[in-house]
Amino acid sequence: TTNEIAHVHIEGRTFPIDDFYLDDVLNMTNFKVSRGRASSYFNHDDDLNIVAPSAESKYFQQGNINYELIAELVYRVNEDLDSKNDKGSILIFLPGAMEIKKCLNNIEDDHFWKLPLHSALSSLEQKKIFQNSPHGKRKIIAATNIAETSITIPDAVAVIDTGRVKSVQYDLKSNNTKLVEIWVSRAEAKQRRGRAGRIRNGLCYKLFTKETERKMIPQPIPEIKRTKLESVYLVVKAIGVNNVYEFLQSGLDAPHENNVYNAKRALEDIGALRPNNDELTALGKYLSMLPTDLKSGKVLIYGCIFGCLENSLTLAAIGVTGSPFSCKHEDRSAMKEVQQKFGKDNGDSIAILNAYKDFKSYSSMKERRKFCSDNFLSILRLNDIEATRLQYLNSLREIGFIPFSYDYGKDRNSDEVLRFNRNNDSMSIVKSILTASLYPQLAMVELPDVKYAQSIGGAIALDPEFKKIKYWTRNEYYRKLFDKGELEVSENKSSERIYPATRIFMHPSSSLFINDEKSRVNPSFIVFNDSQETSKLYAYGVTPSSKISVLLFGGSISYDVTSFAGSAKSKGIIMDNWLPIRTWCKNAVLIGKLRILLDKTVRARLEDPRSNAGQDVLKIIEELIKISL
Numbered sequence: 001t002t003n004e005i006a007h008v009h010i011e012g013r014t015f016p017i018d019d020f021y022l023d024d025v026l027n028m029t030n031f032k033v034s035r036g037r038a039s040s041y042f043n044h045d046d047d048l049n050i051v052a053p054s055a056e057s058k059y060f061q062q063g064n065i066n067y068e069l070i071a072e073l074v075y076r077v078n079e080d081l082d083s084k085n086d087k088g089s090i091l092i093f094l095p096g097a098m099e100i101k102k103c104l105n106n107i108e109d110d111h112f113w114k115l116p117l118h119s120a121l122s123s124l125e126q127k128k129i130f131q132n133s134p135h136g137k138r139k140i141i142a143a144t145n146i147a148e149t150s151i152t153i154p155d156a157v158a159v160i161d162t163g164r165v166k167s168v169q170y171d172l173k174s175n176n177t178k179l180v181e182i183w184v185s186r187a188e189a190k191q192r193r194g195r196a197g198r199i200r201n202g203l204c205y206k207l208f209t210k211e212t213e214r215k216m217i218p219q220p221i222p223e224i225k226r227t228k229l230e231s232v233y234l235v236v237k238a239i240g241v242n243n244v245y246e247f248l249q250s251g252l253d254a255p256h257e258n259n260v261y262n263a264k265r266a267l268e269d270i271g272a273l274r275p276n277n278d279e280l281t282a283l284g285k286y287l288s289m290l291p292t293d294l295k296s297g298k299v300l301i302y303g304c305i306f307g308c309l310e311n312s313l314t315l316a317a318i319g320v321t322g323s324p325f326s327c328k329h330e331d332r333s334a335m336k337e338v339q340q341k342f343g344k345d346n347g348d349s350i351a352i353l354n355a356y357k358d359f360k361s362y363s364s365m366k367e368r369r370k371f372c373s374d375n376f377l378s379i380l381r382l383n384d385i386e387a388t389r390l391q392y393l394n395s396l397r398e399i400g401f402i403p404f405s406y407d408y409g410k411d412r413n414s415d416e417v418l419r420f421n422r423n424n425d426s427m428s429i430v431k432s433i434l435t436a437s438l439y440p441q442l443a444m445v446e447l448p449d450v451k452y453a454q455s456i457g458g459a460i461a462l463d464p465e466f467k468k469i470k471y472w473t474r475n476e477y478y479r480k481l482f483d484k485g486e487l488e489v490s491e492n493k494s495s496e497r498i499y500p501a502t503r504i505f506m507h508p509s510s511s512l513f514i515n516d517e518k519s520r521v522n523p524s525f526i527v528f529n530d531s532q533e534t535s536k537l538y539a540y541g542v543t544p545s546s547k548i549s550v551l552l553f554g555g556s557i558s559y560d561v562t563s564f565a566g567s568a569k570s571k572g573i574i575m576d577n578w579l580p581i582r583t584w585c586k587n588a589v590l591i592g593k594l595r596i597l598l599d600k601t602v603r604a605r606l607e608d609p610r611s612n613a614g615q616d617v618l619k620i621i622e623e624l625i626k627i628s629l
Contacts, residue, residue: 015197020205021213023055029072055209063183065099065162065207067106073205074107077158078138088157088200089139091147093192095164095181100142101329107140117143117151122326122378129153145184148191158203159196163189163212170226171533172258174502175476177227178533185220189213222253229255229263230294234272237280238288262476265483269440269555269576270294282606289399291391295319295529298437300392304401305605306622307422310408311353311430317388318352319529323541324381325352335376339511342375345521346427347543349434349529351511356385401609428546428626435545436553438527443471443504443539444579445524464522466514471526471539472501474578482577500578504531507538525550547581548628551591552598552621554579559588594621 020028032050053059053066060066070092077090094100097118104114113133117126130153133139141153145165165184168177184192189206196202206213224232233244241247245260267273272284272294280288283301290297296316303312327335342358343351355375359382362368372379396402408417423429435442448468478500481487491498506513512521521544529541551557555576573581573588583591598621601614 015199015201017193017197017202017204019193020203021055022060022207022209025069025073025205025207026053026055029069029076031069031072033066033068056211060208061212063164063181065094065103065164067102069207070103070160070162071106071108073160074112074140075109077160077203077205078109078111081138081157086157087133087138087155089133089141089153089155090158090160091153091156091195092140092142092160092162093147094142094144094162095166096144097329099162099164100144103142104140111137112140113137114140114142117141117147119144119146120326121328123380125328126151145188145192147195148188152198153195154199156195156198156202157200158205159192160205161189161192161207163206163208163216167221168226168532169221170228170259172256172262173477174533174537175228175262175480176531176533176537183208183212183216185218186213186216187219189216224248224251224253224255225259228266229259230266233260233263233267234280234284234288234294237273237278238285242278258480262480265479266440267294270298282603286399286401286606290395292316292320295437296392299433300396301401301606302433302436304396304420304609305602306429306433306618307420308424308426308430308433309402309420310424312433313389313392314353314356314385315349315430315434316392317385318349318356321381321384321388323348323352324355324378324385325376326378326381327376331376336509336511336513338375343511345512345544346431347434347526348511348541349543350427350430353430356382360386399609423622426622426626428628429622431543431545432549432553432625434543435525435527435549438529438543439550439554440474440576441528441531441539442545442550442554442579443473443526443528444501445522445526446470446472447522466517469522471504471506473504473531473537473539474576475500475502479576479578503537504539505536506542507540509540510542512542512544546625546628547583548591548624550575551581552595552625557592557595559592594624 025031032052053069074090074092081088092103094103097116097120100116100118104116107114115129117129129139129141129151139155141147141156143151147153161184163184164181165188166179166181169180170176171178193204193206196204229248232248236244236247244264245257248255248260264273264278267284268275270283272281272287273279274281283298286301287294287297290300292300296319299312299316299319303309303316325335325339339348339351342354344354355377359368359371359377362371369379371377372382393402393406397404397406402420403416406416406420407414408421411417446469447464450464475498478487478498481490481498482500487498506526512526523544524547525545526539526542527545528539528543531537531539551573558574558577559572572583572585573591575581594617597614597617601617604611604613
């Protein structure tokens with residue numbers, strides 16, 4: 001009939017895999033541990049100093065990973081494979097890079113060639129897993145879920161699956177993503193199992209029970225339910241949908257209403273959506289046309305307006321491709337020194353920007369490879385940045401922001417190249433563009449009380465200790481309750497005060513993070529590319545920012561003069577109802593007026609990118625940023 005659809009079924013080629021669960025593993029290894037804090041979880045042996053773990057014990061049911069058990073299992077599997085003269089490799093699935101390091105350090109036998117596999121490694125390190133192991137050694141690969149589907153290891157004959165994975169999950173209350181360790185889904189466990197049967201019969205050792213496997217969720221949680229939806233909301237609005245929430249509810253996996261609401265407010269914050277009618281602004285329309293994320297798109301547009309086009313192309317590409325810095329765990333201190341050398345106290349994004357510039361200054365491939373090797377850089381990632389820059393340059397031409405005749409490489413002294421790059425060498429302007437693009441991912445810096453040292457000329461203020469510096473960012477839960485007028489009701493219910501700001505911590509991977517030292521860089525604010533909650537709420541990709549940049553490119557501002565009548569000090573300018581910025585009243589009024597002129601100029605440029613409207617305003621603002629500390 002006409003309703004029938006022709007289809008073809010192609011038989012797949014699979015090899016049989018023998019499964020062993022946790023109880024089988026404990027029996028075959030005769031695994032026992034010394035009695036200690038975990039003894040309440042295990043069954044006791046006759047020897048009071050030894051405990052025999054039970055597969056049903058609370059210890060294993062909670063998903064704890066026992067590295068001694070993995071090591072014993074590796075030794076046992078190796079013996080079995082040796083008896084069959086099988087030279088295949090053993091693949092171990094673990095949740096993260098730290099767990100991989102612990103696991104490999106615990107396998108002490110010299111007869112193994114131990115290799116880590118995770119996304120933070122360079123491509124050169126990752127490619128080692130495809131090489132043949134040295135003579136007389138068996139290859140042991142400890143991997144994250146990158147080895148589930150992205151990479152196939154041809155000689156893998158045995159899989160050891162801990163059943164754990166680190167997954168990004170979205171927290172509706174804090175509007176942040178969290179990296180949490182959870183059980184894998186049954187589909188993911190099946191995929192891991194299949195890694196052992198790609199080209200021959202395989203073995204799969206599951207470090208969990210059949211009952212635990214039965215309780216696993218069938219499929220992983222769809223990404224639309226565990227990530228922020230700003231880009232999705234923008235695309236849906238751009239195709240002409242009025243009610244985005246209703247449209248997304250019609251999908252197979254509908255996101256939570258609060259997630260959609262948070263996405264809407266985020267687009268309002270960056271100026272892509274009008275708060276009063278939920279329509280796209282001129283900025284929002286251009287962002288929807290650019291083949292990139294919202295932050296990188298805004299970097300491109302503001303780079304055109306403020307004359308930092310070439311640097312903005314690189315920064316936007318970095319925002320998508322990620323950091324090209326990578327190294328082994330033991331080389332992290334050395335890599336941090338390299339990042340600080342390139343960053344020059346200007347933050348993580350500018351460190352990568354300067355590294356890319358130096359990379360491009362070498363003409364021969366041999367020189368570039370040596371430069372990357374000496375500075376812990378991935379040449380593939382740097383080449384990706386170069387290719388992405390070219391794509392963005394063409395996109396800006398197509399949407400009319402720069403003329404088709406623009407060619408930086410051909411003639412750097414042409415009028416249009418000079419106009420679009422008049423501030424390209426000013427790191428103050430570059431950091432202001434990053435501030436405008438990353439807002440509201442902003443944190444206020446709270447320095448400790450000043451300490452003084454006595455000198456011949458008098459008391460000298462000392463630089464603050466880095467570990468005592470605190471960072472405060474907007475509390476999204478407070479903001480949501482404030483918007484809906486539910487703040488007081490919620491505080492009465494919980495009997496706890498809800499504050500407008502919450503603590504955030506600079507991640508140790510940042511080039512600005514220093515250990516047990518005095519801080520030389522003490523900006524009023526920092527902006528960050530991303531934040532994620534693990535043990536704490538961490539900021540990643542940090543850039544220092546100035547007070548004037550935040551006032552000019554941040555959120556809406558108001559004035560608090562209520563305390564003038566009393567003895568308390570005025571909070572001064574209040575940004576987005578949470579961030580107090582102390583300044584003189586006259587300055588506050590002048591900044592407010594200048595902000596109105598700037599917003600008007602940016603709107604005029606967005607409505608007609610070829611317009612020269614507000615050139616005098618831009619000149620004043622650019623000079624103000626350059627002279628401000």
